[in-house]
Amino acid sequence: MRHPEYQYLDLIERVLDHGDERVDRTGVGTRSIFGAMVRFDLSGGQVPILTTKRVYWKTAVKEMLWFLTGGTNIQALLRDNVRIWTDWPLATYRRETGEQIDQETFERRIVEDDAFAARWGELGPVYGKQWRRWLGTDGQEHDQIATLVETLRTNPASRRMLFHAWNVGELSGMALPPCHMVYQYHVTSDGRLNCLMFQRSVDLLLGAAFNYVGATALQLMLAQQAGLQPGELVWVAGDAHLYLNHLDQAREQITRTPHPFPTMRLVRHADSIDNYRIEDFVVEGYAPHAAIKADVAV
Incomplete structure (x- = not known):
């Protein structure tokens, strides 16, 4: 049986060979295709943490746990040693103040100074806010995650088990509009929980690996909360792209042979979806190739 990671490597190769090259929002430029799908079977315990480069899976899980808190400020992430969201508020700070502060100094001020964090660490109504506190036209907040868990427990045959983050009325206030924007769930008759995650835009070299891990971690938590077993993770992308300054790294990655x-x-059954910690996740048998470094396009 062909290693499932080849789905990802084949996608990268397709973008390299056939992608449409154009200037994008960041000014870096991309090579992209429109429409992609990969499927991973989680039922045997194996999970899609890519092996053709090292993926810092704990960072991805911590990000997912942060989303579930409803948080929108990077201070909590930085205090947990997660720096993947710093680029956007740092760019805003530099642009609005004219101060060319370095990233380390900016992050230290966010961590140590609550007032500074409140002003400059806020990302706007991004993922967590929409997932846990979607504001309806009636002024009431809707907790999409709590509703999902309840439906999984009480009506698992429902075709309405989903949540999303593309809140048109609040997009302008977000540091970055949601990329992984819709998650839909499906329960089989023998008690397996499947997930389909639609991502409107994906940075294939840097982002996809984290998205696979985050969606997997969430699927494991939801399955446990609903008394189900993990099934299949189906990942669907709209604009799947490589940044032009990532092409050499992508070519290097596709030469590598995947490991198992x-x-x-x-390792712990949390009493609710809100009470998981990074220590509850154990990964075993991860033996990846070396990390591949690349810059984030902001």
């Missing part, structure tokens, strides 16, 4: 996927399991 690791396993991920929860």
Whole structure:
């Protein structure tokens, strides 16, 4: 059986060979295709933490746990040693103040100075806000995650088990509009929880690997909360692209032979979806190739 990671490597190769090259929002430029799908079977315990480069899976899980808190300020992330969201507020700070502060100094001020963090660490109504506190036209807040968990438990045959983050009325206030924007769930008759995650835009070299891990971690938590077993993760992308300054790294990655996927399991049964910690996740058998470094386009 062909290693499932080749779905990702084949996608990268397709973008390299056939992608449409154009200037994008960041000014860096991309090579992209429109429409892609990969499928990963989680039922045997193995999870799609890519092996053709090292993926810092704990960072991806911590980000997902932060989303579930409803948080929108990077201070909590930085205090947990997660720096993947700093680029956007740092760019805003530099643009609005004219101060060319370095990233380390900016992050230290966010961590240590609550007032500074409140002013400059806020990302706007991004993922967590929409997932946990979507504001309806009636002024009431809607907790999409809590509703999903309840439906999984009480009406698992429902075709309405989903949540999304593309809140048109609040897009302008977000540091970055949601990329992984819709998650839909499906329960089989033998109690397996499947997930389809639609991503409107994906940075294939840097972003996809994190998105696979985050969606997997969430699927494991939801399955446990609903008394189900993990099934299949289906990932669907709209604009799947490589930044033009990532092409050499992508070419390097597709020359590497995948190693066996690791396993991920929860070592504690949290009493609610809100009470998981990074220590609850254990990954075993992860033996990746070396990390591949590349810059984030902002």
